[in-house]
Amino acid sequence: MNSLAARRRHPAAIALLLLLGLLVTGAVYSALAPQRVQAAAAADAGQDAAQGKKLFQANCATCHGLNATGTEDGPSLVGVGAASVDFQMGTGRMPMAAPGVQAPRSDKIKFSNEQIAQIGAYVATLGPGPSVPDSKYTDGTSGDAGRGGEIFRVNCAMCHNAAGAGGALTRGKYAPTLQGVKGKHIYEAMETGPQSMPVFNDSNLDPQAKADVITYLKSMEREGNPGGYKLGGLGPVPEGLFAWTIGLAVMVGAAVWLGQKGA
Amino acid sequence: MTTHTSYPQSADALRASDRTARPGATAGQRKLGGVAGWVDDRTGAGKGVGYLMKKVFPDHWSFMLGEVAMYSMIICLLTGVFLTFWFVPSLGHTVYDGSYAPLKGVGMSEAYASTLNISFDIRGGLLIRQIHHWAALMFVVSLSVHMMRVFFTGAFRKPRELNWVIGSVLALLAAVEGFAGYSLPDDLLSGTGIRAMNGFMQSAPVIGSYLTYAVFGGAFPGEAIIPRLYSAHVLLIPAILIGLFTAHIVLVAVQKHTQFPGPGRTNDNVVGYPVMPVYAAKAGGFFFIVFGILALMGALFQINAIWAYGPYDPSPVTAGSQPDWYMWFTDGALRLLPGWLEFETFGFTWSMNIFPGSLLLLPLVYVLLAIYPFVEAWATGDKREHHLLDRPRNNPTRTAIGAAAIAAYTVLALACTNDIIAIKLHMSINDITIALRILLFVLPPIVFWVTKRICLALQAYDRDTVLHGRESGRLVRTAEGRFFEAHEPLDEYTRWKLVQQEIPQPLELESGVDANGVRSPKGKHAALRSRLSNFYYRDRVDAVTPSELEAAHHDGHGHEAIEPHDAPASVGTSAHATEDDMRS
Numbered sequence: 001m002n003s004l005a006a007r008r009r010h011p012a013a014i015a016l017l018l019l020l021g022l023l024v025t026g027a028v029y030s031a032l033a034p035q036r037v038q039a040a041a042a043a044d045a046g047q048d049a050a051q052g053k054k055l056f057q058a059n060c061a062t063c064h065g066l067n068a069t070g071t072e073d074g075p076s077l078v079g080v081g082a083a084s085v086d087f088q089m090g091t092g093r094m095p096m097a098a099p100g101v102q103a104p105r106s107d108k109i110k111f112s113n114e115q116i117a118q119i120g121a122y123v124a125t126l127g128p129g130p131s132v133p134d135s136k137y138t139d140g141t142s143g144d145a146g147r148g149g150e151i152f153r154v155n156c157a158m159c160h161n162a163a164g165a166g167g168a169l170t171r172g173k174y175a176p177t178l179q180g181v182k183g184k185h186i187y188e189a190m191e192t193g194p195q196s197m198p199v200f201n202d203s204n205l206d207p208q209a210k211a212d213v214i215t216y217l218k219s220m221e222r223e224g225n226p227g228g229y230k231l232g233g234l235g236p237v238p239e240g241l242f243a244w245t246i247g248l249a250v251m252v253g254a255a256v257w258l259g260q261k262g263a
Numbered sequence: 264m265t266t267h268t269s270y271p272q273s274a275d276a277l278r279a280s281d282r283t284a285r286p287g288a289t290a291g292q293r294k295l296g297g298v299a300g301w302v303d304d305r306t307g308a309g310k311g312v313g314y315l316m317k318k319v320f321p322d323h324w325s326f327m328l329g330e331v332a333m334y335s336m337i338i339c340l341l342t343g344v345f346l347t348f349w350f351v352p353s354l355g356h357t358v359y360d361g362s363y364a365p366l367k368g369v370g371m372s373e374a375y376a377s378t379l380n381i382s383f384d385i386r387g388g389l390l391i392r393q394i395h396h397w398a399a400l401m402f403v404v405s406l407s408v409h410m411m412r413v414f415f416t417g418a419f420r421k422p423r424e425l426n427w428v429i430g431s432v433l434a435l436l437a438a439v440e441g442f443a444g445y446s447l448p449d450d451l452l453s454g455t456g457i458r459a460m461n462g463f464m465q466s467a468p469v470i471g472s473y474l475t476y477a478v479f480g481g482a483f484p485g486e487a488i489i490p491r492l493y494s495a496h497v498l499l500i501p502a503i504l505i506g507l508f509t510a511h512i513v514l515v516a517v518q519k520h521t522q523f524p525g526p527g528r529t530n531d532n533v534v535g536y537p538v539m540p541v542y543a544a545k546a547g548g549f550f551f552i553v554f555g556i557l558a559l560m561g562a563l564f565q566i567n568a569i570w571a572y573g574p575y576d577p578s579p580v581t582a583g584s585q586p587d588w589y590m591w592f593t594d595g596a597l598r599l600l601p602g603w604l605e606f607e608t609f610g611f612t613w614s615m616n617i618f619p620g621s622l623l624l625l626p627l628v629y630v631l632l633a634i635y636p637f638v639e640a641w642a643t644g645d646k647r648e649h650h651l652l653d654r655p656r657n658n659p660t661r662t663a664i665g666a667a668a669i670a671a672y673t674v675l676a677l678a679c680t681n682d683i684i685a686i687k688l689h690m691s692i693n694d695i696t697i698a699l700r701i702l703l704f705v706l707p708p709i710v711f712w713v714t715k716r717i718c719l720a721l722q723a724y725d726r727d728t729v730l731h732g733r734e735s736g737r738l739v740r741t742a743e744g745r746f747f748e749a750h751e752p753l754d755e756y757t758r759w760k761l762v763q764q765e766i767p768q769p770l771e772l773e774s775g776v777d778a779n780g781v782r783s784p785k786g787k788h789a790a791l792r793s794r795l796s797n798f799y800y801r802d803r804v805d806a807v808t809p810s811e812l813e814a815a816h817h818d819g820h821g822h823e824a825i826e827p828h829d830a831p832a833s834v835g836t837s838a839h840a841t842e843d844d845m846r847s
């Protein structure tokens with residue numbers, strides 16, 4: 001008892017407690033949530049798809065065509081699956097606001113989760129495609145972070161940067177930062193390969209490997225920035241600029257101040 | 264420092280209470296006493312220290328930039344010693360089992376594992392690591408700015424050319440030292456840097472692969488490179504840095520510090536505070552200020568988050584891999600060099616798409632830097648000693664050369680960050696690269712021209728101010744109802760700064776033909792030299808001469824009477840005359 005009380009004050013105790021909390025919530029969530037969704041889905045799948053079709057024709061058909069078979073302004077969605085819709089709409093990429101080299105991520109999501117699910121159900125009826133992943137793979141705690149990190153560095157770092165800070169591709173395209181992206185969307189991105197990103201299907205990276213990658217990215221987020229303010233997390237470039245601007249200005253300021261002090 | 268004086272004493276009685284030095288007392292004890300005397304007796308250091316203490320150091324904030332470099336270097340050394348206690352310079356394999364969760368159970372080198380250990384499991388380790396890295400960056404930043412200060416004020420002129428050369432070597436070594444340190448942790452980012460270095464060496468014509476084998480002790484990556492970089496980083500380069508730096512400082516003391524022109528400041532004196540006590544107190548205080556700033560940077564701003572990159576492994580590459588800033592320009596040159604420059608002859612591959620950027624540019628930049636004082640001295644035929652600094656505007660061509668060089672360097676450095684620029688400013692990386700290729704050739708000449716014009720304009724403005732006084736901001740209405748702004752005459756101290764400069768005449772071309780009509784072999788050199796001298800001094804705004812000043816003062820109503828300042832003044836002036844007249 002005594003030794004337990006003493007350890008309660010150990011700094012790791014807080015981290016451990018947090019982790020435990022996350023684990024418990026994660027476990028409870030994964031035990032409860034999917035069943036509800038499945039139950040609901042089973043009941044009115046047909047109704048969802050019908051509702052989804054209406055929403056689609058109102059919001060998406062201008063670019064993707066009335067039957068989602070594509071136009072000059074947008075690709076066909078036959079066979080992209082509900083996962084693709086969930087990713088594109090859940091990250092605010094679709095409906096695309098303005099034509100550009102790449103549909104950017106946006107925080108303004110114009111549709112409710114329910115509406116997104118309905119459109120997803122509709123697109124899923126057009127042809128077989130990946131569905132929204134099971135949350136047991138996407139909660140960010142169910143994998144092996146170490147293994148996930150190795151997979152990430154080999155498969156993703158060349159575009160997304162080893163720290164997941166993002167990177168430039170050719171001609172204005174870019175791989176966005178992965179910080180703050182939901183586990184579900186990370187999974188869907190690997191599964192559907194949006195735009196210039198390759199598809200990592202289950203024979204490439206099985207669901208457990210994907211869960212490992214998500215766990216790695218999430219555990220990095222949990223660690224935060226132990227060294228202080230991270231200056232954008234882009235490595236030596238912001239660091240060098242910081243030294244040349246703020247660092248130099250403060251040093252020169254100190255020199256000027258001291259230089260003015262007389263004897 | 265007080266010296267010993269003896270007073271004539273007439274009566275023995277007066278001497279009764281005199282404390283004569285006991286027979287045992289030595290020279291050092293008499294002079295200094297205590298521990299200092301003890302040391303002096305054994306080393307004779309008293310003389311040298313006394314000499315240094317009596318040195319006078321002029322006050323100007325820009326003279327403290329060298330000090331910032333010096334203190335940053337010292338802080339690097341101190342924090343570096345701490346890091347050596349725990350860092351393991353080995354590429355031996357280990358499995359991480361420390362407290363950073365995302366890397367638990369990952370196989371890595373001992374070097375990387377020990378750096379993680381310093382960051383997460385050694386008390387204060389992360390702070391010291393971060394101070395060390397920020398101090399290294401600020402060391403190179405401040406020595407570069409110090410160098411610019413020396414350049415733009417002409418402090419590198421005779422007799423300080425040698426110290427400039429030492430400085431250039433210091434600058435190069437500082438960059439090499441930083442690169443070696445940056446490579447040690449063996450994380451994915453620094454490993455990529457070593458991989459690049461490996462490629463650079465291979466690009467050397469003919470000897471490339473042998474060179475790489477020798478340095479890496481076999482094929483890449485091998486086991487030898489980290490231990491070798493480690494001895495270079497903690498032993499070899501610091502030893503040379505400290506040695507050269509000491510020589511640098513001793514030379515400053517021996518040659519005395521330069522000073523900005525001002526009343527009472529001549530080429531033969533130094534006006535300022537003696538080292539003891541004022542300057543020493545200031546410098547000591549400044550050390551702690553610099554230390555404090557670096558400690559704050561280390562405590563508040565994360566730098567080189569090696570844990571986020573993961574261990575080095577030759578197969579993955581990461582987007583956004585840059586070296587620390589002082590190596591950007593070489594990496595940038597590589598990104599700008601077009602790929603079609605590679606070709607094969609005689610069974611060798613000539614990697615001209617890599618070689619010029621990787622192996623030629625770095626030494627070239629530092630050699631150009633080191634020889635500049637000699638080039639300028641030769642081109643202008645200036646063999647005199649200079650202890651008074653130039654105001655940058657008073658040597659427009661030199662200032663413009665410096666600005667153009669900085670522009671070229673900046674373009675190269677920015678090229679290295681092209682992918683970060685692309686992602687942050689939402690631009691196409693291809694467009695940025697093309698734009699920078701063009702800028703590399705176009706920007707320096709433009710900067711040269713603009714800087715030179717600005718300097719000439721500022722000189723003209725100075726001239727104007729001396730002749731007509733400064734604008735008072737007071738509007739005066741004449742009897743006829745016209746308005747003009749009243750000008751107030753300058754006080755003598757202000758005026759001195761504006762008229763003291765000596766603007767040299769371009770060298771005349773001596774006829775390259777001797778008395779017998781034979782072309783002298785020196786003719787060609789003389790022609791080149793006269794052309795260069797013209798390049799430096801053809802466009803000129805002469806300092807106001809005393810007679811011009813007289814004329815301006817006697818002639819009460821300003822402007823019309825003064826010749827337009829963009830036309831070269833016809834009077835051949837010598838600054839010394841000015842100096843004498845002003846003094847009387």
Ligand code: HEM
Nearest residue numbers: 326329330332333406410418426427430431433434520521
């Ligand atoms: C290791 C890096 C360096 C350190 C620690 C250092 C330190 C100093 C210090 C403390 C001074 C006297 C104060 C001052 O004028 O700022 C000085 C003067 C000087 N430094 Fe450096 N310096 C370094 C690098 C350089 C470089 C890269 C150059 C040029 C290539 C250079 C050229 C000079 C010259 C010519 C002087 C004499 C200036 C004068 O008397 O006006 N130094 N240095």
